[in-house]
Amino acid sequence: MSRIKRFNLPDLGEGLTEGEILAWLVKVGDTIELNQPIVEVETAKAAVEIPAKWAGQVQAIFHPEGTTVEVGTPIIAIDTDPGAGPVESSTADLPAPSAASLAAVEVAPAEGAVEPGLIGGPAPGGRTAVLVGYGPRTTTAKRRPRKGATPASVQTDLAPVVPVQAIPATAPAVAVSPAPAVNGDARVGGPVLAKPPVRKLAKDLGVDLRTLTGSGPLGSITREDVQRAASAPAAAEPLAVTATGPSAANFGADREQRVPVKGVRKLTAENMSRSAFTAPHVTEFLTVDVTRAMKALDRLRGRREWRDVRVSPLLLVAKAVLLAAKRHPMVNSTWAGDEIVVKEYVNLGIAAATERGLIVPNVKDAGRLTLRELADALTDLVRTAKAGKTSPADMSGGTLTITNVGVFGVDTGTPILPPGESAILAFGTVREQPWVHKGKVKPRLVTTLGLSFDHRIIDGELGSKFLRDVGDFLTDPEAALLAWT
Amino acid sequence: MAKGDPGASTRGRRAAPRSRKAVTGDPELVQLLTPAGERIDSVTGPDGTEYRVDFTDEEYRGLYRDLVIVRKLDAEATALQRQGELGLWASLLGQEAAQVGSGRALRAQDMAFPTYREHGVLYCRGIDPIMPLGLFRGVDQGGWDPNEFKFNMYTIVIGAQTLHATGYAMGVTMDGRTGGENGEAVIAYFGDGATSQGDVNESFVWASVFNAPLVFFCQNNQYAISEPLERQTRVPLYRRAAGFGFPGIRVDGNDVLATYAVTRHALDNARNGQGPTLIEAYTYRMGAHTTSDDPTRYRIASEVEAWQAKDPIARMKAFLERAKIADEGFFADVDEQARREAIDLRERVLAMPDPKPVTMFDHVYPNGSPLLDEQRAQFNKYFDSFEGSAH
Numbered sequence: 001m002s003r004i005k006r007f008n009l010p011d012l013g014e015g016l017t018e019g020e021i022l023a024w025l026v027k028v029g030d031t032i033e034l035n036q037p038i039v040e041v042e043t044a045k046a047a048v049e050i051p052a053k054w055a056g057q058v059q060a061i062f063h064p065e066g067t068t069v070e071v072g073t074p075i076i077a078i079d080t081d082p083g084a085g086p087v088e089s090s091t092a093d094l095p096a097p098s099a100a101s102l103a104a105v106e107v108a109p110a111e112g113a114v115e116p117g118l119i120g121g122p123a124p125g126g127r128t129a130v131l132v133g134y135g136p137r138t139t140t141a142k143r144r145p146r147k148g149a150t151p152a153s154v155q156t157d158l159a160p161v162v163p164v165q166a167i168p169a170t171a172p173a174v175a176v177s178p179a180p181a182v183n184g185d186a187r188v189g190g191p192v193l194a195k196p197p198v199r200k201l202a203k204d205l206g207v208d209l210r211t212l213t214g215s216g217p218l219g220s221i222t223r224e225d226v227q228r229a230a231s232a233p234a235a236a237e238p239l240a241v242t243a244t245g246p247s248a249a250n251f252g253a254d255r256e257q258r259v260p261v262k263g264v265r266k267l268t269a270e271n272m273s274r275s276a277f278t279a280p281h282v283t284e285f286l287t288v289d290v291t292r293a294m295k296a297l298d299r300l301r302g303r304r305e306w307r308d309v310r311v312s313p314l315l316l317v318a319k320a321v322l323l324a325a326k327r328h329p330m331v332n333s334t335w336a337g338d339e340i341v342v343k344e345y346v347n348l349g350i351a352a353a354t355e356r357g358l359i360v361p362n363v364k365d366a367g368r369l370t371l372r373e374l375a376d377a378l379t380d381l382v383r384t385a386k387a388g389k390t391s392p393a394d395m396s397g398g399t400l401t402i403t404n405v406g407v408f409g410v411d412t413g414t415p416i417l418p419p420g421e422s423a424i425l426a427f428g429t430v431r432e433q434p435w436v437h438k439g440k441v442k443p444r445l446v447t448t449l450g451l452s453f454d455h456r457i458i459d460g461e462l463g464s465k466f467l468r469d470v471g472d473f474l475t476d477p478e479a480a481l482l483a484w485t
Numbered sequence: 486m487a488k489g490d491p492g493a494s495t496r497g498r499r500a501a502p503r504s505r506k507a508v509t510g511d512p513e514l515v516q517l518l519t520p521a522g523e524r525i526d527s528v529t530g531p532d533g534t535e536y537r538v539d540f541t542d543e544e545y546r547g548l549y550r551d552l553v554i555v556r557k558l559d560a561e562a563t564a565l566q567r568q569g570e571l572g573l574w575a576s577l578l579g580q581e582a583a584q585v586g587s588g589r590a591l592r593a594q595d596m597a598f599p600t601y602r603e604h605g606v607l608y609c610r611g612i613d614p615i616m617p618l619g620l621f622r623g624v625d626q627g628g629w630d631p632n633e634f635k636f637n638m639y640t641i642v643i644g645a646q647t648l649h650a651t652g653y654a655m656g657v658t659m660d661g662r663t664g665g666e667n668g669e670a671v672i673a674y675f676g677d678g679a680t681s682q683g684d685v686n687e688s689f690v691w692a693s694v695f696n697a698p699l700v701f702f703c704q705n706n707q708y709a710i711s712e713p714l715e716r717q718t719r720v721p722l723y724r725r726a727a728g729f730g731f732p733g734i735r736v737d738g739n740d741v742l743a744t745y746a747v748t749r750h751a752l753d754n755a756r757n758g759q760g761p762t763l764i765e766a767y768t769y770r771m772g773a774h775t776t777s778d779d780p781t782r783y784r785i786a787s788e789v790e791a792w793q794a795k796d797p798i799a800r801m802k803a804f805l806e807r808a809k810i811a812d813e814g815f816f817a818d819v820d821e822q823a824r825r826e827a828i829d830l831r832e833r834v835l836a837m838p839d840p841k842p843v844t845m846f847d848h849v850y851p852n853g854s855p856l857l858d859e860q861r862a863q864f865n866k867y868f869d870s871f872e873g874s875a876h
Contacts, residue, residue: 010567046777046782
């Protein structure tokens with residue numbers, strides 16, 4: 001019986017699948033005691049030291065520090081009887097064992113004195129011999145064959161069996177068979193097969209499992225199946241209300257759709273209700289001639305060093321808001337019950353419509369950025385948002401927000417404050433309109449700004465001054481820059 | 486282990502005993518053994534009760550032995566979890582004195598309702614320490630007979646056992662089993678986090694109004710998993726009892742002697758029809774909440790070091806040495822016994838058989854159920870359809 005024992009990474013915290021080797025506390029050749037700390041492993045839950053399961057000498061370490069190891073994978077081999085002379089062939093220079101060889105080792109009676117069926121002993125189905133309770137299997141074989149099945153079916157598609165050299169006698173012909181291919185037809189009409197996390201995912205994404213054909217073992221529906229279905233073209237969405245003739249005057253539930261409130265929709269709803277019914281909103285409007293500013297943008301685009309930069313009207317609006325906020329710091333503040341927190345930094349939020357719904361990522365400390373840096377930051381923010389990769393950190397901590405409703409072709413709006421912020425500017429579409437310019441009515445590029453603010457902090461005077469400053473900048477950015485900076 | 490009664494004997498004989506009066510309403514705790522191992526002869530509590538213990542040398546040594554063995558077995562269980570042999574373990578490290586002190590204060594007829602961390606009390610009740618390891622290995626539901634050992638099953642739901650204990654204690658009164666030396670008292674264990682639970686507050690109300698023979702034993706280990714005490718309460722926990730109409734007292738939970746004295750007194754009050762008491766055993770969880778927790782994420786090392794200096798075993802050892810109650814040979818003997826018991830525990834855990842799947846139908850109903858019998862039969866049939874099945 002083998003005296004070399006392999007220790008598999010256990011599930012250190014109720015359902016974890018992997019851990020990262022932070023540091024080895026022993027090295028090959030070290031003599032170790034029972035329960036001596038041998039390795040520090042970090043999981044999703046905690047960084048912990050693992051004590052040695054056996055006393056002896058370290059024969060091999062299978063994974064270097066910094067690697068992430070799946071639960072059930074051997075991480076160290078320990079010679080439990082180093083005084084008994086050399087091992088038949090050294091395991092110290094063995095490569096990390098393959099999955100097939102691991103299966104062979106674990107099914108083998110590696111624990112010596114332990115009886116089959118007991119923990120630490122061989123277990124049917126290629127079960128890991130040393131893990132929690134039943135222990136996860138390391139083989140891909142899903143179950144023992146049903147009685148009456150032809151043995152040949154078990155033996156098909158055998159994976160190569162790699163015996164472990166150090167333990168020559170303990171590698172019986174253990175087969176690692178892939179998940180049996182299952183005829184999907186067999187499941188038609190039967191219950192839908194899907195694991196609970198997949199069911200949860202489907203529920204979250206609004207996918208009806210009954211409409212899917214599973215590609216997993218036994219025809220079960222996999223995570224990928226659900227994701228594929230969820231990302232299918234929206235044409236499949238049954239939201240469009242079918243036009244029906246006047247004769248079909250039916251207003252029942254069959255002509256209503258119930259859309260579950262969740263995810264971004266739920267969060268938006270909560271935030272907007274909270275803000276709308278706690279902060280007393282005031283909204284003011286200002287229509288300005290931005291012809292000059294648009295020309296300035298064109299000139300900016302023409303400069304060589306700005307050649308590759310995305311320059312949009314939003315950039316100028318952002319700059320206008322930042323400069324105006326510097327002149328009126330109270331606008332960039334938070335109502336905190338018995339005090340007002342006025343912030344010296346501006347984390348400039350940009351409301352963005354994405355596939356996931358409305359999100360408001362912000363440019364951190366935007367007031368410190370040069371125009372060029374601001375342009376890059378906005379480009380980056382929009383690209384990240386469109387790719388659906390905006391992180392929670394990007395969305396938290398906003399202090400002042402712009403919502404660019406102009407992109408939808410509307411003039412302006414009365415935006416609702418993001419919770420914790422005191423002002424939000426709506427930026428409408430820029431279009432040619434008749435405008436009195438130098439005493440004559442001329443077609444000019446005009447836009448309307450809408451500013452909502454929290455009247456607990458900002459009175460009409462301050463709000464108006466701030467909005468006026470934003471408007472002044474957009475009317476004549478060069479003069480405003482000269483005057484204010 | 487038979488112990489002497491608190492307040493029933495002469496002054497302590499050793500280590501320059503001194504007296505001290507606890508200031509009424511002060512969060513100061515009842516302490517009979519300082520962190521340095523100095524014995525305090527007696528302490529007068531806020532209500533005038535004098536707390537003291539007078540143990541024989543053998544009894545002092547017995548308490549020390551309990552503390553060391555309980556800690557060693559707990560450490561072994563933690564190691565077994567790290568080695569993949571237990572699914573989870575809730576360590577009691579640091580709370581040994583609170584558990585041994587209160588556990589040894591129980592009389593044979595007293596009933597205890599534990600949380601999932603009361604391994605020390607379980608040990609004092611004479612239950613095989615392997616029992617909770619089966620539970621945390623997932624091979625059984627606990628395995629001891631609560632009626633035989635007067636120690637209920639571990640309760641995982643936070644605070645739920647206080648309601649069970651209150652109902653049980655009300656039953657004790659209705660059965661007329663209170664009164665006198667042989668009266669039955671009940672003790673409910675819970676932590677500081679549980680005091681925020683509705684269950685615990687409800688049980689305070691019921692126990693108070695029905696004058697239940699119950700001791701609420703709160704081990705305040707300073708953290709509700711990661712939430713520190715200051716974010717759980719604005720007043721010291723023991724003072725909450727006043728609002729419910731029964732006495733509350735804070736004891737040094739790292740002092741096995743004070744914990745014993747205070748618990749024994751409260752239990753005797755309960756068994757004599759004096760109603761409930763809340764004991765706040767002020768202690769510290771030196772380890773993680775469970776093996777799935779990483780305490781370094783929410784508390785600083787210096788705090789742990791400060792509590793290290795108040796270690797319950799170190800102070801008991803210092804006292805035994807100073808008072809010449811025990812010598813090096815004794816300490817070595819205790820360590821060796823603890824080591825042997827730990828190895829024994831390990832070997833028995835490794836030898837625990839996996840439960841047969843069909844046993845999940847056992848113990849659901851005391852007298853069976855037709856529906857369940859049918860399910861069992863179907864399950865057996867299903868299992869038999871596999872080759873090499875033995876269930």
